[in-house]
Amino acid sequence: MKVQAMADVYQDDKIFVGKSGKPEYLTLKFGNRHGLVTGATGTGKTVTLQVLAEGFSRAGVPVFAADIKGDLSGIAAVGEARDFLVKRATDIGIKYQVDEFPVVFWDLFGEQGHPIRASVFEMGPLLLSRMLDLNDVQEGVMNVAFRFADDDPQLGQADSKGLVDLKDLRELLSYLSKNGKEIGAKYGNVAQATVGAVQRQLLVLENQGGGKFFGEPALNIADLMRTDRDGRGIVNILAADKLMANPRLYATFLLWLMSEMFEQLPEVGDLDKPKLVFFFDEAHLLFDDAPKALLDKIEQVVRLIRSKGVGIYFVTQNPLDVPDKVLAQLGNRVQHALRAFTPRDQKAVRAAAETFRPNPKLDTAQVITELGKGEALVSFLEGNGTPSMVERTLIAPPSARIGPVTVDERKAIVAKSPIRGKYDQTIDPDSAYEILQRRVQEGASVPDKQAGPWGGGSVPRTGRGPAPAPEAPPASGSSWTDVLGGILGGGGSSGTRRGRMTTSEVVVKQVARSVASQVGSQIGRAIVRGVLGGLGGGRR
Structure with missing residues (x-):
C-alpha cells in the first residue's frame, strides 16, 4: 500500500x-x-x-x-x-x-x-423555566416577571432590562408577590404560593452552582x-x-x-x-x-x-x-x-x-x-x-x-489566552435588585395608568410620600350631619368641596363602607346606595 x-x-x-x-x-x-x-x-x-x-x-x-x-x-x-x-x-x-x-x-x-456568563434577561423565560423544571403555572409567573421588567420605566431602561443575575430575579419575584393585586390587574394573577415555589427552585439552582452562570x-x-x-x-x-x-x-x-x-x-x-x-x-x-x-x-x-x-x-x-x-x-x-x-x-x-x-x-x-x-x-x-x-x-x-x-x-x-482578563472579574451593575430595593425604601408604588407601562406613560410615581397630617375635628357648632353632608354633597354648609377629608370624614366613610359590606339583603343594599351613593364618585 x-x-x-x-x-x-x-x-x-x-x-x-x-x-x-x-x-x-x-x-x-x-x-x-x-x-x-x-x-x-x-x-x-x-x-x-x-x-x-x-x-x-x-x-x-x-x-x-x-x-x-x-x-x-x-x-x-x-x-x-x-x-x-x-x-x-x-x-x-x-x-x-x-x-x-x-x-x-x-x-x-x-x-x-x-467564566461564561449570561444575563437572566438574555436567557429568557422559556429557557429559564426549563432550567428550573417549572410547571405551566410557575412558567406563567416567570413570563409575567419578564414582561413586567420589559414594561417598567426604570427596569426597561436598565441594561438587560434590569435582570442580570439571580438576586435580581429573586427581588423582582418578591416585588411582584407583594404587589400582586395591582400587577394582577394588568398581567394576570401572581399567587404568592407560586412565587414561593419558583424562588425555591432558584435556591436549588444556586446550591448547584448555577448562579455563577448569570451575571x-x-x-x-x-x-x-x-x-x-x-x-x-x-x-x-x-x-x-x-x-x-x-x-x-x-x-x-x-x-x-x-x-x-x-x-x-x-x-x-x-x-x-x-x-x-x-x-x-x-x-x-x-x-x-x-x-x-x-x-x-x-x-x-x-x-x-x-x-x-x-x-x-x-x-x-x-x-x-x-x-x-x-x-x-x-x-x-x-x-x-x-x-x-x-x-x-x-x-x-x-x-x-x-x-x-x-x-x-x-x-x-x-x-x-x-x-x-x-x-x-x-x-x-x-x-x-x-x-x-x-x-x-x-x-x-x-x-x-x-x-x-x-x-x-x-x-x-x-x-496566555487571547481573551485573558476579559471575563475573569464579575461586575455587579445597578440592576433590578438595587432599583426595586430603592423603590421599596422610598415607599414607591407600582406605576399606574397615568405613569409608566400601565397607561403608556414614561414617568413612574416617585412615591406615596408621608401620610397627610390629620386635620382638626369639626369646629364648634358643626354637627355630624354637616360632616356627612360634606361627604355626600361635596363640602360643608357652603357646598364647596374641600381638597382633603378630615379625620372625622374618614371615620364616617370607613363606617359607611363597613355598614354597606354587612348589609345582606337587596333592600338594605339599595338603602345604603341611596344614602351613601356619593361615596362611589368620591376622592381616591
Whole structure:
C-alpha cells in the first residue's frame, strides 16, 4: 500500500476523516448542513469528534465543543506517535504526523477556564423555566416577571432590562408577590404560593452552582469565532465534567448558546466554509422531557441557523435520542457500533441503518453491530448536497494528544489566552435588585395608568410620600350631619368641596363602607346606595 503524508490527504476545501475503499472527506461548503455522530460507549465517538474538530481548525473554522470527560482537552497539546496510532495511520495509507491546535478553555464555574456568563434577561423565560423544571403555572409567573421588567420605566431602561443575575430575579419575584393585586390587574394573577415555589427552585439552582452562570460581563459571541495568527480556527472547549452534575443546566446553557448565535449572527447564506461549528455532546439531554414549545424552538434553530454560517453536530449514543424533525436536518453522518442486546437496541440499529443512503455492497444493519473500535459507517454530503452512499470506514488517528491535558498545562494555556482578563472579574451593575430595593425604601408604588407601562406613560410615581397630617375635628357648632353632608354633597354648609377629608370624614366613610359590606339583603343594599351613593364618585 502506498503511504502518503498526512499533509497530502488534507485539502483546502475538505476534511479528511478516514478511509473505506477510498478516502472519506467532509466537504467544507457542506459543513453548515449539520451532522450526527452516534455509537455505543467506548466505540470511538470522542476520537471522531477530535478528528473533525482538528480538521475544521486546520481549515480556519472556529469550533465550540463541550468536553464531558476532559479527554478532548488534549487537542491543545502535541500528539505522541504511539504504536496504535502509527498502525492506524499505516492501515489507511498515510504517514502519521503529530500536531497541536489553538485552544481557549471555558468553564461555567470559572475553575478550569474562562467564566461564561449570561444575563437572566438574555436567557429568557422559556429557557429559564426549563432550567428550573417549572410547571405551566410557575412558567406563567416567570413570563409575567419578564414582561413586567420589559414594561417598567426604570427596569426597561436598565441594561438587560434590569435582570442580570439571580438576586435580581429573586427581588423582582418578591416585588411582584407583594404587589400582586395591582400587577394582577394588568398581567394576570401572581399567587404568592407560586412565587414561593419558583424562588425555591432558584435556591436549588444556586446550591448547584448555577448562579455563577448569570451575571456580567456576558459572553460576546464574537469571542468564540476567532482564528490564531496562522489562520487556524480556535477550538473553544467547555469543561463540562462538573457541569454534568446538573444535566438540565448543561442542556439549557448549550441551547441558549445556539439561540444567541441564531439571533445575533447575520444571514450569510451558503459559504465556502462555516463561520463556526458547534459540537453538542450528550445531545440526548437536550431533548429528554423537553416540552413541545422547546422542541419547536430547537427545530427552528437547527433548521435556520445554517444560513448564519453555523454548523451543529450532535454527539450521542443512539440516533433515537434525536427527534425525527431534527434528525432530518443532519446531513453528515458518522455511525459507530451499536449493540443489539435489547428490543430497543434492535430498533435503534434498524433506525440508524434506514437513515443512510443504501449501499448495495453492505448490509448496513448487520455491519453496525460488527464495527470495531475506531470503525464507523459514514455518509457525507457531496455534489449538489446529496448524501453519499454509506461506507464502512476506518477513522483517521488524531494528530494532537488523545487524553486530557494536565492541570498545569491547562493553567498555562489559560494564562496566555487571547481573551485573558476579559471575563475573569464579575461586575455587579445597578440592576433590578438595587432599583426595586430603592423603590421599596422610598415607599414607591407600582406605576399606574397615568405613569409608566400601565397607561403608556414614561414617568413612574416617585412615591406615596408621608401620610397627610390629620386635620382638626369639626369646629364648634358643626354637627355630624354637616360632616356627612360634606361627604355626600361635596363640602360643608357652603357646598364647596374641600381638597382633603378630615379625620372625622374618614371615620364616617370607613363606617359607611363597613355598614354597606354587612348589609345582606337587596333592600338594605339599595338603602345604603341611596344614602351613601356619593361615596362611589368620591376622592381616591
